[in-house]
Amino acid sequence: MKATLEALSEEMAKNPRIFVLGEGIGKRGGNFNTTKGLFDLYGPERLCDTPISERGFVGLACGAAMTGTRPVVDFMFSDFLLDAVGEIINQIAKMQYMSSGRLKMPVLLRGCIGIGHSSATHHSGNYYPMYAHFPGLRVVVPAAPGDAKGLLKTALNCDDPVLFLEHKELLSTKGPVPEGEYCLEFGKASVAREGQHVTVVALALMLHKTLQAAAALAEEGISVEVIDPRTVAPLDMDTIARSVSKTGRLLIVDEAFAPCGIGAEIAAQIADRSFDDLDAPIRRLNGVQTPTPYSPSLEAAVVPNVETIGRAIRDLCEE
Amino acid sequence: MKATLEALSEEMAKNPRIFVLGEGIGKRGGNFNTTKGLFDLYGPERLCDTPISERGFVGLACGAAMTGTRPVVDFMFSDFLLDAVGEIINQIAKMQYMSSGRLKMPVLLRGCIGIGHSSATHHSGNYYPMYAHFPGLRVVVPAAPGDAKGLLKTALNCDDPVLFLEHKELLSTKGPVPEGEYCLEFGKASVAREGQHVTVVALALMLHKTLQAAAALAEEGISVEVIDPRTVAPLDMDTIARSVSKTGRLLIVDEAFAPCGIGAEIAAQIADRSFDDLDAPIRRLNGVQTPTPYSPSLEAAVVPNVETIGRAIRDLCEE
Amino acid sequence: MPSLPPLPRDTSLRLYRQMQTIRHCEERLAKSHQRGLIHGACHTYVGQEAIAVGVSAHLREDDVIFSTHRGHGHALAKGLHPRQLIAELYGRETGCSRGRGGSMHLFAPEIGLMGTSGIVGPCILQATGAGYSFKLLRTDRVAVAFFGDGAVNNGAFHEGLNMASIWKLPVLFICENNQFATEVPFQYAAGNPTVAQRGAAYGLPGVEADGNDVLAVYSAAHDAVQRARSGGGPALLECKTYRTRPHAEGMGDFTYRPREEVEQWKTRCPILQFRRRLLGEKIVEAADLDIIDRQVAELVEEAHEFAEKSPWPDPQTATRHVFSESHGKHERH
Amino acid sequence: MPSLPPLPRDTSLRLYRQMQTIRHCEERLAKSHQRGLIHGACHTYVGQEAIAVGVSAHLREDDVIFSTHRGHGHALAKGLHPRQLIAELYGRETGCSRGRGGSMHLFAPEIGLMGTSGIVGPCILQATGAGYSFKLLRTDRVAVAFFGDGAVNNGAFHEGLNMASIWKLPVLFICENNQFATEVPFQYAAGNPTVAQRGAAYGLPGVEADGNDVLAVYSAAHDAVQRARSGGGPALLECKTYRTRPHAEGMGDFTYRPREEVEQWKTRCPILQFRRRLLGEKIVEAADLDIIDRQVAELVEEAHEFAEKSPWPDPQTATRHVFSESHGKHERH
Numbered sequence A, B: 001m002k003a004t005l006e007a008l009s010e011e012m013a014k015n016p017r018i019f020v021l022g023e024g025i026g027k028r029g030g031n032f033n034t035t036k037g038l039f040d041l042y043g044p045e046r047l048c049d050t051p052i053s054e055r056g057f058v059g060l061a062c063g064a065a066m067t068g069t070r071p072v073v074d075f076m077f078s079d080f081l082l083d084a085v086g087e088i089i090n091q092i093a094k095m096q097y098m099s100s101g102r103l104k105m106p107v108l109l110r111g112c113i114g115i116g117h118s119s120a121t122h123h124s125g126n127y128y129p130m131y132a133h134f135p136g137l138r139v140v141v142p143a144a145p146g147d148a149k150g151l152l153k154t155a156l157n158c159d160d161p162v163l164f165l166e167h168k169e170l171l172s173t174k175g176p177v178p179e180g181e182y183c184l185e186f187g188k189a190s191v192a193r194e195g196q197h198v199t200v201v202a203l204a205l206m207l208h209k210t211l212q213a214a215a216a217l218a219e220e221g222i223s224v225e226v227i228d229p230r231t232v233a234p235l236d237m238d239t240i241a242r243s244v245s246k247t248g249r250l251l252i253v254d255e256a257f258a259p260c261g262i263g264a265e266i267a268a269q270i271a272d273r274s275f276d277d278l279d280a281p282i283r284r285l286n287g288v289q290t291p292t293p294y295s296p297s298l299e300a301a302v303v304p305n306v307e308t309i310g311r312a313i314r315d316l317c318e319e
Numbered sequence C, D: 001m002p003s004l005p006p007l008p009r010d011t012s013l014r015l016y017r018q019m020q021t022i023r024h025c026e027e028r029l030a031k032s033h034q035r036g037l038i039h040g041a042c043h044t045y046v047g048q049e050a051i052a053v054g055v056s057a058h059l060r061e062d063d064v065i066f067s068t069h070r071g072h073g074h075a076l077a078k079g080l081h082p083r084q085l086i087a088e089l090y091g092r093e094t095g096c097s098r099g100r101g102g103s104m105h106l107f108a109p110e111i112g113l114m115g116t117s118g119i120v121g122p123c124i125l126q127a128t129g130a131g132y133s134f135k136l137l138r139t140d141r142v143a144v145a146f147f148g149d150g151a152v153n154n155g156a157f158h159e160g161l162n163m164a165s166i167w168k169l170p171v172l173f174i175c176e177n178n179q180f181a182t183e184v185p186f187q188y189a190a191g192n193p194t195v196a197q198r199g200a201a202y203g204l205p206g207v208e209a210d211g212n213d214v215l216a217v218y219s220a221a222h223d224a225v226q227r228a229r230s231g232g233g234p235a236l237l238e239c240k241t242y243r244t245r246p247h248a249e250g251m252g253d254f255t256y257r258p259r260e261e262v263e264q265w266k267t268r269c270p271i272l273q274f275r276r277r278l279l280g281e282k283i284v285e286a287a288d289l290d291i292i293d294r295q296v297a298e299l300v301e302e303a304h305e306f307a308e309k310s311p312w313p314d315p316q317t318a319t320r321h322v323f324s325e326s327h328g329k330h331e332r333h
């Protein structure tokens, strides 16, 4: 994604304490071109190719952040990061608290998520619900290039650990990207489309599919408000609640698994604070609760698509 | 817990393929006496003390289960298991699926969860929401000794991987334990107390505190129905929905963190399927969103107690 | 190096045929990848055939192997039919994983293929676990983990080898040191780039073999398998080799290694070398080998056709096998 | 073994005083644990004092250490005041972690104490990360990881030492081999129970020292610290020792090791041995040491009283510092 590459390069130019760790992020420029060209600009110490030691280099990043540098861990596929969950949940997320605020934890952990192109079950997980569950982490799931830039810049200027998870099917998305110093605050959802009849919250790739579905439904006279939370921790519930107070209906579309997911959290909060605003049950549409199958025929069956999203919206409007 | 020790010993006597892996589970009998006396009965191969290699022995258990034995991993504190999350989520949980059902995965992963006695942030996590999020795992969180026995027996006779998480403050709980062959089906909640005015779902230690609060509220004329899901994956939503259809009010009390937690999942499902039954907003009362502090004065401030639970129930009844 | 008597002629021919089968399958798959028949990633085993074949020659059907992202060769050497391999990569119902898995999730437990993997490392631990089973069950079965040099720097290597050693488990750890993890040289990534020496850190024997010489691998594996089978415990075998195709199909190759180096290693092709040796030592005639080559080519072509004609998996089945179907049976009140 | 000139008298006295301070603190804490003043776990460092003291003698305040569950000794040797230690274990606002942490979460970054830990392993990786910072920032600071023999079998050891080696980071890995992880003997748990030899697996020097001889530790650490500080890269130092109290206060001790073994090691007490040596070599008079002993006893007693009188943390603050308070500042539109 060109937008994030620019953002990273600009911040590295400004801040010599930023360095990047990962497999193939040096000369090669990253499996997803996340560091393309930076090796030539900033050299091998700041673009450091690692052994296949996910736990190790995430733990290393923790110690580095504790001692005055700002590591960026580029872990390619989020599935690989599972070996480092102990370092993330038990160390990185807790370090500021344990040290009663005397240590900061400016670590950026970035990589790809998402189902698509038969990448199968070891290269397609969506893990943001799990990270959003624990205190101490900021979790960013951008859907548009401009947002990705603004959020990455914020991440590189904040003292908290940030997980920055990009859907791999969105890496080549095109869209407007503000020039230069553009930072987007965490915890501010964007209203991607305004509407009157129903509120749909959608993330990452699902945002794009939902917008397509919404455009189609507009022709049927169904007016859909589409909200992209952009960060799931913190989660901007005010924007969602405001929309629900207008529409009275809420659907959450999420490729990630349903149980204890982001949709569950949003539904639970709305069922509490916006109970009186609701005119219909709260609905969720999620990726199917199964490891991702490989074959295109099976893969297509486990993710929401424009049609199933459209149907879910229509059904909800009829409730 | 004597009940689970008995259950384990009985099953080991019947099934020579069961073996236990863990640190200090051999001669020592386990940090929490989970294997006390078994070493003398079944010897060092079936009660195998391990190096401090959590990822390693969980991965080993996966391979063992794939080849005809039935490993029990006794990992002491659930916090230590985070180093093995990759093996659990990416391997153990997916193995049956990836092999299109030709491999079974009879692995039991057991250990302690929960806040109490100043065990501080590395010995007090509640991780069941995270495990319940992913497909392929059964997640058991027992609250009573008899249930623990019945559920452990089921775990040791089922072909799926099971996480069996006991709150450490409940290990010495007393209660009736059925003799001999007693198995409890997964996914069957228990109605721990019947009531008319409000449904409270509570897990593990919180079940006991909720029952105390309910008893106190009965004297004020508030009739509380208390439900213990016992397993969070599968989650028995029918029993909860049935109760809500009677009471019209739902509170979920859970020591684990709120965001994307079990309470969120329950609330989301009820806000969908039982929307018309609800007379009031759905409420959650959770452990505070922070790493667990050590000092008793701080620790007490981060977990729900009888008083805060009582207040939450009363508030909800007034809605 | 070979501590074995000269191989019987039919064994030699079998080794040759297996290597050739792997090679033909891989070249077929590479073409199919270009044609869009393969939907996900495809890491070929070209150049490393001697290792899977030299090791598997000592394995029984009830022995088990655990493999990596680069696992087609291991699967075929363990006895997977090319049809099942190719159909799996084409995403078809007739694939060894019924289309659920693809290249990095090949399963055929009925012949001891316990899975290739999209994650580097776990195969080492799982093979250790299989070794634990075999010891507990008092069998003489053996478990093998195949893995690359990249896995050596991973914690799984450390924890797995140590546990196998202290419990004397019947496990072979086969490191295929092809000198790169994707494009990162092992020389750079490892503080001590000699893998075989790492055995000492765990108190188990570490042996080095020429991974492009099928007889060297065969011989080293023979000793290690016999030892493991008879209760002597695990061993680590480092096979030095080189992959002569890119890391994965469709990737570039000459940014991190010179074209000449690749060409030079192609001259050390394990199949060519073995062919030359068989002919040189007059063990077989060229005609014998040519027949094998033709048979293999036909076999693979037929497998490709079979795969291409095979049906897609039924979308309705997408969630089958998340849990055991016998589950209900075990739930009693 | 010492490659150093004889120690100046004041250095010797400092080492003695520090060891004695640790010992007195630990014995005080053991008593307090019985009295219920300590709310969580308490792992004492009794018997291992020479290691923390011998290593820390070479560290500057801006060097950093990362420690374990058995970390009181490291904290004190790095300069933590006994008041802050004891108050933390009593759960008071005046503790080094403001009562948030307890025994296994001691933090004083202002003096380079980057945390003790409830999880075995991460300290190794974090010290490696500190080394990375120091290298990137072109400083001559040094990072130290203290860990037990139990951590050696953990993947963190493998990955951490390897990365420190390939990038030549200024890190000291200090393994305190007290021969048991809780009650599991290292001899049983490790395929190769010689830790120092493991350095070779990562291409870094591995040195063994008598962990009950403060001068031996001092000398070995001197070389390693100098080397790291001047860009020579990391080293692994194995200090053989023994803890003479149970794994944690309140636990049994003689089920896994004979009472006589413990008694025998008590005669090799690092403080007693050093005292004897200082007197034997006529470096100091007994009276000098007795004064230190008295001063230390007073210091610790006063710290205990301070701690016991200190206020509890305000429950209102329980959620402070989950996130950085400067967070808002960096969020711009």
Ligand SMILES: Cc1ncc(C[n+]2csc(CCOP(=O)(O)OP(=O)(O)O)c2C)c(N)n1
Pocket: A023, A052, A054, A080, C069, C070, C118, C119, C120, C121, C147, C148, C149, C150, C151, C178, C179, C180, C181, C182, C247
């Ligand atoms: C834990 C993990 N990290 C990273 C990857 C991405 N990845 C796939 S293959 C590979 C290189 C593996 O190198 P090696 O083990 O030497 O095997 P080779 O490809 O050379 O056969 C990497 C880094 C992965 N699959 N798993």
Ligand SMILES: Cc1ncc(C[n+]2csc(CCOP(=O)(O)OP(=O)(O)O)c2C)c(N)n1
Pocket: B023, B052, B054, B080, B083, D069, D070, D118, D119, D120, D121, D147, D148, D149, D150, D151, D178, D179, D180, D181, D182, D247
């Ligand atoms: C990852 C992890 N696993 C298990 C434990 C439980 N535990 C605490 S201390 C300990 C033994 C540690 O032994 P060693 O490293 O030798 O240190 P020692 O106690 O001997 O100082 C264990 C197993 C833990 N804290 N962390």
Ligand SMILES: [Mg+2]
Pocket: C148, C149, C150, C176, C177, C178, C179, C180, C181, C182
């Ligand atoms: Mg390689």
Ligand SMILES: [Mg+2]
Pocket: D148, D149, D150, D176, D177, D178, D179, D180, D181, D182
């Ligand atoms: Mg020890």
